[in-house]
Amino acid sequence: MTERIDETIAVENRYHNRELSWLQFNARVLQEAEDETTPLIERLRFLGIFSNNLDEFFKVRYATIKRIAEAGKGGRSFLGGITAKDLMEEITQTVIEQQKTSLRILSDIEKKLQKENIHMVDETQITKAQGAFITEYFVQKVSPALATIMIGELDEFPLLKDSAAYLAVRMKMSKDDDTFASKYNYALIEIPRTIERFVVLPSDGEKQYIIILDDLIRYCLDNIFSIFKYDSISAHMIKITRDAELDLDSDLSRSFIEKISKSVKNRSVGDPVRFVYDKSIDKETLRYLMDKMGVDDTDSIIPGGRYHNRRDYMGFPSLGRKDLQYEKIQPLRIKGLSLQGSxxxxxxxxxxxxxxxxxxxxxxxxxxxxxxxxxxxxxxxxxxxxxxxxxxxxxxxxxxxxxxxxxxxxxxxxxxxxxxxxxxxxxxxxxxxxxxxxxxxxxxxxxxxxxxxxxxxxxxxxxxxxxxxxxxxxxxxxxxxxxxxxxxxxxxxxxxxxxxxxxVNYKVKKYRHLIVSPHYTRNTLYSLIDTEIENHRLGRASGIKLKLNSLSDFKMIDKLYEASRAGVKIQMIVRGICCLIPGIKGMSENIEVISIVDKFLEHPRLFIFENGGEQKMYISSADFMGRNLDNRVEISCPIYDEDIKAEINDTFSICWNDNVKARVITEKQDNAYRKNKKEKIRSQFKTYEYYQQKLKE
Missing domain, CATH: 3.30.870.10 (Endonuclease Chain A)
Structure with a gap:
């Protein structure tokens, strides 16, 4: 047996930090938004996915790091060699840079949309005809759904909903207005989630126009605040993200459904973890809001663009432009298995x-x-x-x-x-x-x-x-x-x-075929890896192929390092988090890792062990994360049918040879595309062609 990984190697040199690795995955999503070969409307939707991912990241992962920091713990061993406080700062800086990139990409896409006769207009660009349409739309659909709060007159600041977008309104009051004592007054308008974020305006010949709901509301500010007299009015977007951890009460009289329901409702009042604001907002308004909301330096404060909740771009209207979207594929039948009959x-x-x-x-x-x-x-x-x-x-x-x-x-x-x-x-x-x-x-x-x-x-x-x-x-x-x-x-x-x-979960079952978490997955995988190490030592066929969403468990990573040091070749396709650092001499030089981000979300978990020529193969619900190995019920199911084994090997090989959408995971974490002079293989398109061909055979 080969020696285990040298424990004296500094932990930060053995593992990528989980959170920073996840941010690099989201950067790959952003690359899809930037890729000019991606259809224009799909590029907008990737921006939406990037933003939605970021929202969930702050609700869950950043919130966890914040709790560690507030508890006065360093968290170095748990976080991969970095303190919680330093990690929070690095996350914030990384996100600020990514947000700048996303705004630049959005600006580029909007310019290209104009060339396609699709125009995004704001409240300052409205024609008379469009103004009449907007006013009617506002009165009929938007106004009844608006929640407007005059915060300047409240003794207590209202609790802002998690991830809801608000327009922070500042009015400079006229001298002859005696409604308010102060010169400036403030209001909050919640952007309704029940109304489509993108409003399609009447077209003008071949030109199509879209206004974002935020700007439609800005256009109608005078309508909303018509009872007041003011010299000027402005509205800037803000958003707060809250800790999404569920806290279940211990009331024995409540059913489990009732406890979860209550906890989900309480999530909306969780502690704030991120505050995003329009960077063009005036300093007085920003200071006023942060003071009132209790946002402090342990929260991630992100200066953003004019619009937040860019996750809504996932639902950007198609406008009948099939040429600006991915061609929809017709899902194929399974060869030999008809949907007719039994x-x-x-x-x-x-x-x-x-x-x-x-x-x-x-x-x-x-x-x-x-x-x-x-x-x-x-x-x-x-x-x-x-x-x-x-x-x-x-x-x-x-x-x-x-x-x-x-x-x-x-x-x-x-x-x-x-x-x-x-x-x-x-x-x-x-x-x-x-x-x-x-x-x-x-x-x-x-x-x-x-x-x-x-x-x-x-x-x-x-x-x-x-x-x-x-x-x-x-x-x-x-x-x-x-x-x-x-x-x-x-x-x-x-x-x-x-x-x-x-x-009856106090009885632990035994299995000969399935690998089941939480009792068996970790040790069974260790044993399968040990077998590959031994086979390599004996000169037998050895090798490991893995397809995962995430790889973050340090002990499992060390086991893979051990196999690499023994000479076992390991190929991994990891879509998201990858804390393993491949290609390091003396540690992981026999491990290669790629990540594929494309039209579809890569989601399978697949484990293939060469096993001396008697290949063992499993499809699984489990990633190589501590929670999947030790704290969840997961099933890894063996594949025994030789035809199916061959099919899975073929589809893995197609993905592994991707040289269009594959990024190589390295120590640098720079998301470099894999480039070579071989025939272009875009694995998701090639896989569909593979199954089309199977139906012809």
Whole structure:
């Protein structure tokens, strides 16, 4: 056995900091917004994704670092060699620079949109005809939804909602106005979330016009404040982001659903962690607001542009311009598996793999709908983490109950930012007779599995599907994920053990096929890596291929370093956080890491071990993060079908050879694109072509 990583190497030289690595992932998203080969409207949407990601980052990760700093702890070992206070400062500076870049990109996109006859106009550029339209639109749709607060007259400053955007209004009062005692008065206008952020104005010939709702409101300020007399009025955007941690009360009389509901509501009043303001705001107004809100130097204070909540660009209108968007692909069928007839009969004969969005998610819905109708099906068990807003999954499960099936749903009420939606579905399913399980105390249930029990003759036969992603029709069009359909009774039996664990969780089950967190994943992966080390030492086939969303667990990283030092070649595709530093002599010279950010969100978790020529392969719900290995229920499912193994190897190889959208992860963290003189391979497009070709074979 090779020696472990030298513990004397400074921790900051062994790992990238998790938070800074995440910011580099978000920088890759920003690269997509900047990439001139990306269609214009899609570039705007990537800006929206960048902004939305940043909001969630501050609600969760920055809030955690702030708590460490406020507790007076350094946090060096937990944070990868940097103190919490220093990290907060570095995050703020990095974000300020990224925000500057995003504003520059937005300006460039808007100029290019003008060349396409799409014009973004503000309140100062409105024509007479547009003004009449805006006034009517404001009166009919916007004014009834506005919340306007005269903060200058309040004894206590109102609590601003988390991530809501506000216009901070400053009025210089006229001498003959006796409404207020002070020369200046202030108000806050909350930008309504119930109204589309982008208002399409009447076109002028081929020219199309869009005004942002903020500017539409600015245009109508005189309408809003018509009862006052003022010499001047101005409005600047502000936004506050709050700590999103859920604090559950210990009231034993409350149901778990009630506790989560209360905690989600309390999130809106969490401590502030970031304050973003329009950098053109006057100093007096800014000082007034910060004093009133209690924003201090432990919060991240970000001078921004004229508009906040740029996440809304994710919903930028299409305007009928297909030429400025990605061409929509038609999800393909799975070869040999028809959506007509019985899926269960087909799956009884062999395993099938679905790779969304290249192939249609309709197979998952069809599986459940068939199970709901089939008189031989007696039980359905499923885990749910994030459902679509309109979920055919949920309706199929309710339909199954109405057909006399016993339906058990393990629903995770603490799926971050989807708690409210899951609560709504939980209450709906419960009222229809679905049996709900709310997980295991202290553990999130993050695995993605469904099990069906069918009475065939006198025997019960099980059918299952296991996935790397959520059972969500909406995200299945945007996220790449593997789903295995199987009637392998050994695998199905062990999936049933996982559901048994949800009910009787003081008993730890044993598994021969599945790798299940929190009890087995870490040590099993260590053992699989040790086998590769030993095989390399003996001259047998060795090597590790991993596809992950995130890699942040220091012990797992050290284990991979150990394999590298032993000579094992490791290829990793890591979309997001990567705390491992590849390519360092004596530590990680045998490890290569790339990240792919493109049209779809890369989401599968895949583990491939060469195993001396007897390749072991798993699809998984687990990333290499401490929470997935030790504090969640996760399933890594083996792939036994040789055809499916070959298919997964092919799709991994396509991704690995990407030289268009792949970035090489290095010590520098500079997000350099992988460039070479080989044939251009854009892996997501090539993967779709791969599946098109399979249907022709």
């Amino acid at each position: 899926l269960l009969d087909k799956i009884a004969q062999k395993d099938y793999l679905l790779y969304a969005p290249y192939q249609t998610f309709s197979y998952v819905v069809k599986f459940l709908r068939e199970a709901a109708l089939d008189p031989k099906v007696k039980k359905i068990k499923i885990t749910i983490y994030r459902l679509a807003q309109v979920s055919h999954i949920a309706s199929s499960l309710i339909n199954a109950v109405k057909n006399g099936k016993e339906v058990t749903v393990q629903i995770e009420l603490q799926a971050r930012f989807d708690e409210a939606a899951n609560i709504r579905y939980a209450e709906q399913m419960q009222s229809e007779g679905v049996r709900l399980i709310f997980g295991v105390a202290g553990l999130k249930v993050h695995c993605k599995a469904c099990l069906v029990e069918r009475l065939e003759g006198e025997k019960v036969k099980r059918y299952a599907f296991v996935s790397t992603g959520n059972f969500n029709e909406s995200t299945a069009r945007l996220y790449t994920d593997y789903t295995l359909f199987t009637a392998n009774q050994k695998i199905c039996k062990e999936i049933n053990k996982v559901f048994d664990f949800f009910e």
